[in-house]
Amino acid sequence: VRVRVVPLAGESYAPGHVTVQASDVTESRRLARVRRDFVANVSHELKTPVGALQLLSETLLDAVDDPDATRRFVERIRHESDRLGRLVGDLLDLSRLQGAEPLPALNPVAVDRIVAEVIDRSRTTAAAKKITIRYAGTRGQTVYGSERQLVTAVANLVENAIAYSPDETTVTIRVGRVGDIMEIAVTDQGVGISEKDQGRIFERFYRADHARSRETGGTGLGLAIVKHIAVNHGGRAGVESAPGRGSTFTFQLPARPPEAALPLPPGIAI
């Protein structure tokens, strides 16, 4: 607790005439530390592809007379710049979701449209690993929010399910409604996540398996984005998993229109 002794308005520090202000600085210290850690993490994550790009372009300068080597280096430069582009894109998404932009307008969005768009986007990555994407559960449901953000959230879950699963497995997107909650669950038959890691994977840049995440080209921000989209829509995101037996990620949203979810007290006219 920080205590400040301040004079009353227009008075001097005469004994007996002061105000004592007390404020809890624990939370602001914690937030300052979180911010510092985040900047350090971002710098570290940017350094890797930027360093690789510098090294590759220097080496390329020495190899310009060799067409095969040139092609190899240019391909690696493209790979690293794609990674850099994804990282910057995810950082921008995250900063928008964290309040730099207003909350999404709560428009009615058909869940079937969200799922169809997600399946369409994941088609190529799923096909490359011969993974089947299945759509199960109740059709014709509606949620309220930003279609673009909701597609991003479910697409992140499906992309992870594909990335952390072996070839020739199945990823299931299941839609269900329990009372006023709409749940979109994404189940895979992949590597699974230990209990210890389950509590941390929604943090920015936390990775359960660094080597694998690097291999899949992930930015370490996908689930942090999912969590923020859920929270901004009045919902939440969660996970159930067992190592070696696959994972189920759940994305839950209020299933009622916003005016029904937040009834005005009677007698107030607007």
Ligand code: ADP
């Ligand atoms: P990344 O870009 O590393 O995939 P995410 O924020 O999307 O970052 O996920 C954080 C971590 O959670 C991943 O590095 C991975 O260890 C773990 N993870 C996410 N989804 C799955 C999944 N479906 N199966 C197993 N592990 C997963």
